[in-house]
Structures are given as structure tokens and as C-alpha cells.
Amino acid sequence: MNSEYTQAELHFRDEVRQFLREKLPEDIRRKTLLGMHLTKDDCVRWQKILHKQGWAAVNWPVEHGGTGWDATRKSIFETECALAGAPEVIPFGMKMVAPVIFTYGNEEQQHRFLPDILASNVWWCQGYSEPNAGSDLASLKTSAYRDGDHYVVNGTKTWTTLAQHADWIFCLVRTGGPQEKNQTAISFLLIDMHSPGISLSPILTLDGYREVNEVHFDNVRVPVENRIGEEGHGWTYAKVLLTHERTNIARVAHSRCQLQRARELASATPDGSGTLMQNPVFAHKFAEIEIELLALEYTELRTLDAVRTGQAPGPESSILKIKGTELAQSIDELHAEIAACGGLPYVPWQLEDDFEGDKVGSDSAINSWLRYFNNRKSSIYGGSNEIQKNIICKAVLGL
Numbered sequence: 001m002n003s004e005y006t007q008a009e010l011h012f013r014d015e016v017r018q019f020l021r022e023k024l025p026e027d028i029r030r031k032t033l034l035g036m037h038l039t040k041d042d043c044v045r046w047q048k049i050l051h052k053q054g055w056a057a058v059n060w061p062v063e064h065g066g067t068g069w070d071a072t073r074k075s076i077f078e079t080e081c082a083l084a085g086a087p088e089v090i091p092f093g094m095k096m097v098a099p100v101i102f103t104y105g106n107e108e109q110q111h112r113f114l115p116d117i118l119a120s121n122v123w124w125c126q127g128y129s130e131p132n133a134g135s136d137l138a139s140l141k142t143s144a145y146r147d148g149d150h151y152v153v154n155g156t157k158t159w160t161t162l163a164q165h166a167d168w169i170f171c172l173v174r175t176g177g178p179q180e181k182n183q184t185a186i187s188f189l190l191i192d193m194h195s196p197g198i199s200l201s202p203i204l205t206l207d208g209y210r211e212v213n214e215v216h217f218d219n220v221r222v223p224v225e226n227r228i229g230e231e232g233h234g235w236t237y238a239k240v241l242l243t244h245e246r247t248n249i250a251r252v253a254h255s256r257c258q259l260q261r262a263r264e265l266a267s268a269t270p271d272g273s274g275t276l277m278q279n280p281v282f283a284h285k286f287a288e289i290e291i292e293l294l295a296l297e298y299t300e301l302r303t304l305d306a307v308r309t310g311q312a313p314g315p316e317s318s319i320l321k322i323k324g325t326e327l328a329q330s331i332d333e334l335h336a337e338i339a340a341c342g343g344l345p346y347v348p349w350q351l352e353d354d355f356e357g358d359k360v361g362s363d364s365a366i367n368s369w370l371r372y373f374n375n376r377k378s379s380i381y382g383g384s385n386e387i388q389k390n391i392i393c394k395a396v397l398g399l
């Protein structure tokens with residue numbers, strides 16, 4: 001694969017840089033670079049700016065409002081956004097349910113849902129996992145029985161990221177009887193989160209923030225027209241969505257940006273008579289990660305090329321998920337090592353604009369530990385890394 005950019009690609013990179021310089025709001029940039037949690041308003045504000053520029057949907061085909069960029073342009077765009085401190089697009093609408101809707105949804109559903117996703121007018125969340133169905137997702141119990149023109153949904157979803165902001169949830173539900181095979185008894189429903197009978201219980205994550213929730217359904221009525229595709233075929237659509245999710249979790253551009261930041265910090269951190277970056281043990285670890293990240297970048301480019309025309313990535317997305325999250329966590333560990341005991345007074349809320357009181361420890365040390373704690377999740381969500389290894393064994397290696 002040619003790693004040199006063409007003149008046209010360099011021109012595109014300049015265009016992206018200029019756009020980011022002019023349009024990325026300073027308050028959002030600062031929060032993102034500090035690794036702070038963004039509010040719903042921050043995320044939506046940025047996504048609407050991208051939409052105005054026509055750059056919100058990098059993975060959609062042009063006919064639905066996507067950019068139609070090839071893999072190199074997508075990579076340039078993601079890298080420049082990460083380096084400039086632009087937030088990542090919230091994936092649930094734009095990168096996860098939208099490809100399912102434009103691939104398997106009917107025309108009415110495409111007209112009804114896609115424009116609002118593109119314009120970030122609605123916030124989506126993902127209702128797959130349940131208290132007793134995570135890795136073994138097909139054993140999910142949330143039921144949907146038919147009552148005239150509606151399904152009546154009962155059950156509980158868990159670990160539902162940012163459901164507290166959501167207007168809609170895409171949900172896997174059991175429409176088949178208990179004796180029916182799991183994979184033919186599951187349907188894919190789009191459910192309005194404002195429907196009567198839906199309630200949330202917050203779950204605090206290791207970093208101390210509310211990022212995930214339980215979502216309870218108590219006789220929630222959902223119009224049959226909100227079902228994607230055929231009844232009982234939801235498992236097929238669910239798996240396609242997961243390949244998009246896993247490709248997205250690789251976050252190569254984000255890791256590259258964090259690695260660059262680690263180099264800057266380590267170069268300014270005293271260690272013996274030199275700096276931490278000059279410490280051979282640290283430098284060795286750093287170099288190993290840098291090389292692996294470069295290799296991952298090429299793998300990602302190959303996968304993204306396959307999605308150029310709106311196709312789903314293949315099971316190779318599991319490789320991206322494993323390597324991407326392992327590397328991201330290794331980079332977090334480098335940051336934690338640089339911050340060392342500077343991160344012990346863990347008071348992340350002192351990074352907030354409205355914090356009143358005396359600050360303890362440096363912002364960058366707290367930020368490093370905030371990221372470290374938060375990102376323990378990445379080898380679990382989207383299907384744990386152990387499960388991805390099982391998928392690679394079966395679907396890629398044919399074992």
C-alpha cells in the first residue's frame with residue numbers, strides 16, 4: 001500500500017485543517033484535549049457544524065448524504081480531527097443504526113429516520129446487552145409480542161451508553177416462542193425513548209461518571225412499522241451493525257494523537273539526569289506501541305476501503321477491535337506511567353469550568369488517570385476481546 005499522499009490528498013488535508021481552525025469551537029476543543037466528558041449540547045453542536053459542511057457521515061453512501069470519501073480521505077479526516085481536538089462523532093446513530101437502516105430499512109423508514117440522524121436532530125442508543133445476555137447475546141430475553149399493529153415490549157437492557165440523552169433506541173427483542181431457535185426468534189426494533197413504560201437506572205463507571213444505564217421496558221407499545229426488515233431476521237442485521245461498531249472502536253486516529261501527546265509529556269518529564277523519553281525502558285515500550293499502531297493503521301485502511309460503497313466491513317473488524325483497544329489501553333498505561341503519583345489525588349471534576357476550590361495535582365496527570373479508568377471498558381464493549389478471538393477463529397481462520 002502506498003503511504004505517500006497525492007497532491008489532491010494533501011490539498012484535502014489542508015482543507016480539513018483550515019475548516020478545523022475556523023469552525024471547531026474553542027470550549028469543545030479544550031474539553032476534548034483534556035479528556036473531559038462532553039455534554040449532550042457539546043456533541044450535538046459539533047456534529048451540526050460537521051453536517052453544515054457536509055462532513056457528518058463519512059461512512060454513508062453519497063445518495064443518503066454521505067461524503068463518499070475513500071479510505072485515505074477518511075483516515076486523513078479522522079487524524080486531523082483527533083489532532084485538532086475535535087470530539088469523535090457519537091456512533092450510535094451515525095455509524096451504527098444508520099447503515100442498518102440504509103441497507104435493510106424500507107424506503108419509508110429511510111426517509112423518516114436518516115435525515116434526522118444526518119442532521120444530529122435525534123440521539124440514539126443501543127439496546128443489545130441484557131443483565132444475563134452479553135457475550136451470549138442471542139440468549140436475550142426482552143420480549144415483544146404482537147398486539148394488532150403494535151408490539152408490546154417487556155424486559156431490561158443494560159450497559160446502555162448515554163441512554164439518558166437518547167430520543168430513540170435500537171433494540172434486539174425476542175419475537176419468537178421459547179422453543180424457536182434463538183437466531184430466528186430475534187427482531188430489530190426502533191423504539192421511541194419517550195414512549196410510556198420506559199424508565200432508566202443510572203450505572204456509574206470506574207471513572208466516577210454516569211456513562212451507562214439500565215433501560216427498563218414495561219408494556220411499551222411499539223408500532224410494527226418500526227421493525228427493521230423481517231420479523232425473526234433481526235440477528236442478521238444485528239451482526240452487520242456489530243461489524244460497523246467494531247471497526248469504529250479501533251480509533252486509530254485517536255490513539256495516534258494520544259501517543260504524540262505521550263511523547264511530548266515524557267520529553268518534559270525529568271528522569272534521572274535526562275527525561276523519561278530518554279529512559280531506555282520507557283523508550284522501548286513507546287517504540288513497540290508506535291510500530292504496532294502503524295501496522296494497525298494499514299489494516300484499518302484496507303478495511304475502510306471495503307466500506308467505501310456502503311458495504312459492511314467483514315469479520316476482520318474483530319481484528320481491528322482487538323488490536324485497537326489493546327493499543328489504546330497500552331497508550332493509557334504510558335500516560336499513567338508519566339503521570340505517576342501526580343494522578344493520586346483523583347479529582348477529575350476540578351477540570352470542569354465551574355469548579356470552585358483549590359486544585360490538587362496537575363490537569364494532565366488527572367486527565368491521564370481519567371482516561372485510564374474510563375478506557376478499561378474498551379476491551380469489553382462491542383463484544384469482549386475474548387469473544388472477538390472466537391469470531392476470528394471461526395469466521396476468518398475457518399477453525
Ligand SMILES: Cc1cc2nc3c(=O)[nH]c(=O)nc-3n(C[C@H](O)[C@H](O)[C@H](O)COP(=O)(O)OP(=O)(O)OC[C@H]3O[C@@H](n4cnc5c(N)ncnc54)[C@H](O)[C@@H]3O)c2cc1C
Pocket residue numbers: 125126127128129131132133134135136158159160161162205212377380381382383384385386387390
Ligand atoms: C462501558 C460499557 C458500555 C457499554 N455500552 C453498551 C451499549 O451501549 N449497548 C449495549 O447493548 N451493550 C453495551 N455494553 C455491553 C457490552 O457489549 C458487554 O458488556 C459485553 O458484550 C460483555 O458481556 P457481559 O458484560 O455480559 O460479560 P459476560 O458475557 O458475562 O463475560 C464475562 C467474561 O467472560 C468472558 N467470556 C464469556 N463468554 C466467553 C467465551 N465463549 N469464550 C471466552 N471468553 C468468554 C468474556 O470475555 C468476559 O471477560 C457496554 C459495556 C461496557 C463495559
